[in-house]
Amino acid sequence: MNGAHSVVQTLVNCGVEVCFANPGTSEMHFVAALDAVGGMRPVLCLFEGVATGAADGYGRIAGKPAATLLHLGPGLANGLANLHNARRAASPIVNVVGDHATYHLQYDALLTSDIAGFARPVSSWIHQSTSAGSVGADATRAVQAARSAPGGIATLIMPADVAWNEAALAAHKLDDIGPSRVAADSIEAVAALLGNGKKSALLIRGDGLRGAGLEAAGRIQAKTGARLLCDTFAPHGEFGAGRVPVERIPYFAEQIVMFLKDVEQLILVGAKPPVSFFAYPGKPSWGAAEGCVFSYLAQPTEDCARALQDLADALDAPAEPATRTPLVLPELPKGKLNSLGVAQVIAHYTPDNAIYADESATSGLALMIHLARARPYTHLPLAGGSIGQGLPLAVGAALAAPDRKVVCPSGDGGAAYTLQALWTMARENLDVTVVIFANHSYAILNIELQRVGVGSAGAKALSMLDLHNPEINWVQIASGLGVAASRATTAEEFTAQYADAMAQRGPRLIEAMI
Ligand SMILES: Cc1ncc(C[n+]2csc(CCOP(=O)(O)OP(=O)(O)O)c2C)c(N)n1
Numbered sequence: 001m002n003g004a005h006s007v008v009q010t011l012v013n014c015g016v017e018v019c020f021a022n023p024g025t026s027e028m029h030f031v032a033a034l035d036a037v038g039g040m041r042p043v044l045c046l047f048e049g050v051a052t053g054a055a056d057g058y059g060r061i062a063g064k065p066a067a068t069l070l071h072l073g074p075g076l077a078n079g080l081a082n083l084h085n086a087r088r089a090a091s092p093i094v095n096v097v098g099d100h101a102t103y104h105l106q107y108d109a110l111l112t113s114d115i116a117g118f119a120r121p122v123s124s125w126i127h128q129s130t131s132a133g134s135v136g137a138d139a140t141r142a143v144q145a146a147r148s149a150p151g152g153i154a155t156l157i158m159p160a161d162v163a164w165n166e167a168a169l170a171a172h173k174l175d176d177i178g179p180s181r182v183a184a185d186s187i188e189a190v191a192a193l194l195g196n197g198k199k200s201a202l203l204i205r206g207d208g209l210r211g212a213g214l215e216a217a218g219r220i221q222a223k224t225g226a227r228l229l230c231d232t233f234a235p236h237g238e239f240g241a242g243r244v245p246v247e248r249i250p251y252f253a254e255q256i257v258m259f260l261k262d263v264e265q266l267i268l269v270g271a272k273p274p275v276s277f278f279a280y281p282g283k284p285s286w287g288a289a290e291g292c293v294f295s296y297l298a299q300p301t302e303d304c305a306r307a308l309q310d311l312a313d314a315l316d317a318p319a320e321p322a323t324r325t326p327l328v329l330p331e332l333p334k335g336k337l338n339s340l341g342v343a344q345v346i347a348h349y350t351p352d353n354a355i356y357a358d359e360s361a362t363s364g365l366a367l368m369i370h371l372a373r374a375r376p377y378t379h380l381p382l383a384g385g386s387i388g389q390g391l392p393l394a395v396g397a398a399l400a401a402p403d404r405k406v407v408c409p410s411g412d413g414g415a416a417y418t419l420q421a422l423w424t425m426a427r428e429n430l431d432v433t434v435v436i437f438a439n440h441s442y443a444i445l446n447i448e449l450q451r452v453g454v455g456s457a458g459a460k461a462l463s464m465l466d467l468h469n470p471e472i473n474w475v476q477i478a479s480g481l482g483v484a485a486s487r488a489t490t491a492e493e494f495t496a497q498y499a500d501a502m503a504q505r506g507p508r509l510i511e512a513m514i
Pocket of ligand 1: 081360361362363385386387388410411412413414415439441442443444445
């Protein structure tokens with residue numbers, strides 16, 4: 001057994017079954033170990049931002065880490081933006097980053113770089129392995145770090161000689177760290193707050209937005225009348241018919257203030273106080289009303305779902321939530337295609353329990369309206385604001401949940417960042433339907449241009465936000481990367497194409513000309 005075998009076997013021992021990879025020379029022993037050791041599914045990604053975004057999507061759905069395999073500092077650096085998103089989503093990921101052999105570093109060969117320096121801002125754990133004998137132990141600690149509540153990014157740097165030298169046995173899985181249970185007296189304190197007559201809201205994130213946590217939140221609402229809220233970009237939530245409805249905080253600063261103006265006390269459940277995405281001259285950054293009192297039911301490292309259940313019990317809340325979302329499927333649109341029509345069709349046809357890897361940007365407003373009462377679904381939005389995440393996220397989600405339909409509604413601007421993900425969808429035959437909102441514009445930035453107060457914009461400025469000239473042809477791009485694709489220019493065309501995509505399995509792209 002060499003060091004690379006030891007790492008791959010250790011990852012498998014720890015339940016890491018998928019590796020999103022873009023290897024180079026320094027990772028060849030790891031690549032070879034994928035055959036020598038059973039149990040790891042390697043998934044080739046043609047750009048590292050696809051690998052890291054896919055690992056994020058996998059982690060959010062599987063609830064456990066995938067590995068990435070990245071080529072020295074530049075490979076890691078190519079993946080950083082989606083690692084930033086993954087960090088914001090608290091997704092568990094184990095990065096294995098190859099490096100030059102330890103004795104080779106002194107020569108400062110071309111690919112030598114500060115790998116730990118690249119890794120630091122996005123990683124909760126970094127380690128540079130020094131010997132094949134201990135690299136298995138390093139790998140199991142990496143998995144433990146990634147699995148530590150609420151989930152983190154562990155980066156293991158593996159020099160080439162550590163990978164090829166003879167190693168000791170692989171390591172076993174270490175116990176998970178957290179999430180810890182919130183103490184009973186803290187639960188009682190929040191229960192008392194909810195009886196003080198103030199207008200209250202719970203701002204919920206993490207496990208609190210799904211399954212038993214969400215049910216318990218509904219019970220708390222039934223007992224206390226508290227509003228249930230989530231962040232605009234809560235990284236993982238369960239919504240739609242039959243579920244406890246949660247109000248999503250809006251995007252723009254002044255909308256947030258309006259939305260929260262009556263809330264006198266805000267109970268945070270794995271969440272942070274709400275702030276606006278950007279600052280704008282003369283507009284507030286802080287979302288809550290002046291004098292609003294903040295309390296924490298649970299921190300992100302604590303068991304949010306359990307805390308909500310314990311709070312519901314402490315309140316002696318009824319067994320059933322106050323309300324459940326009714327199923328309301330929109331009418332099908334006719335004639336000219338626009339984002340509202342696309343959203344209607346998506347909500348109308350998407351089957352139960354689908355996963356949305358959502359980077360729909362300005363078109364997302366229409367989508368959220370129609371999905372609110374559609375069939376039950378899981379929502380994975382852009383968690384860290386760095387665009388180019390939707391398509392990779394869909395890859396990872398589809399690998400984590402092969403029996404569920406994955407829909408990836410994406411702006412054309414965002415999709416252009418990581419379009420190589422389409423090739424991986426084709427190669428792995430993933431059940432993903434990509435819908436491109438082809439408005440040929442950075443539409444959100446045209447809005448922001450006015451909001452930040454630049455005054456009148458000239459032709460050069462406007463050309464920076466415009467994607468005509470040349471128009472991207474998404475059907476050709478997808479076809480070239482092996483994904484069946486079609487273009488819809490009318491509501492009727494989109495309806496027929498989307499209904500067809502939902503009736504079949506496998507990768508598919510629809511370019512919606514809006
Ligand atoms: C990595 C990164 N680069 C740039 C931006 C700035 N940005 C935000 S939205 C956007 C354009 C999005 O365009 P598109 O996906 O077509 O959606 P639309 O605004 O047209 O709805 C850009 C460039 C960003 N958020 N992240």
